[in-house]
Amino acid sequence: MTEKLRGKxxxxxxxxxxLSMLDEGYExxxxxxxxxxxxxxxxNIISYKSTLTKRKELIDKFAKEQQDTVVGSLSHTLKSTRSKSRKELEKANARLNDQxxxxxxxxxxNTQCIISMMKTIRMQTKVRNIERCLSPYLIRELHNSEDFTNGEK
Structure with a gap:
């Protein structure tokens, strides 16, 4: 059995x-x-997580350095949440879920409003092939609403 490392x-x-984790990147x-x-x-370098408790400052230094190298929207998220407590993050998450x-x-x-406009255009003009200017989602919703209004559902 090998002897566990200690101290320096x-x-x-x-x-x-x-350093290895830093090279591998945050992702x-x-x-x-x-x-x-x-x-x-x-x-098999340590046996317990608590061994790292006294080295938290070193770990935080490397974590901050790693997060500073991240770019894009993930970078913005990491930087804005770094200083927040768990309770603040939970409140922000709840607020985002509400949004x-x-x-x-x-x-x-908005979909119902657009569908209503399309039906009005069909009924009051000579335009019949209105689907050409709609997205697949709106076409599907339009046809579903027509089936419902025609009594087919």
Missing amino acids: DLDARIELEL HSPITQSNLAKRLIAK VKESRKMIQQ
Whole structure:
């Protein structure tokens, strides 16, 4: 059985693993105390996650460095949530879920309005092939509403 690393040797090995995770990138290996512990335990370098508790500052430094290299919308999300508590994140998530529900209601209302306009155009003009200018979604909704109004449903 191999002897477990301690002190500076363990710090050096942890830092090597953090560098490896940094190279792999946030998408493949996000740096967290938990993820680092899993990797080090799997490699039989440490036995318990609590071994990393005293090294939290080092882990946070590497995690921040890794997150700073992320680009795009994920970068914006990471930077805006980094300083938020779990409770704040849960409130933000609930607010976003409410916005999604409201948006779905608005889409349904807009769809019904467009369908109503298409029916009016069909009935009051000579244009009969109105589907040419509609999206597949609107065509499907139009035909479903026509089936309903014709008593076929």
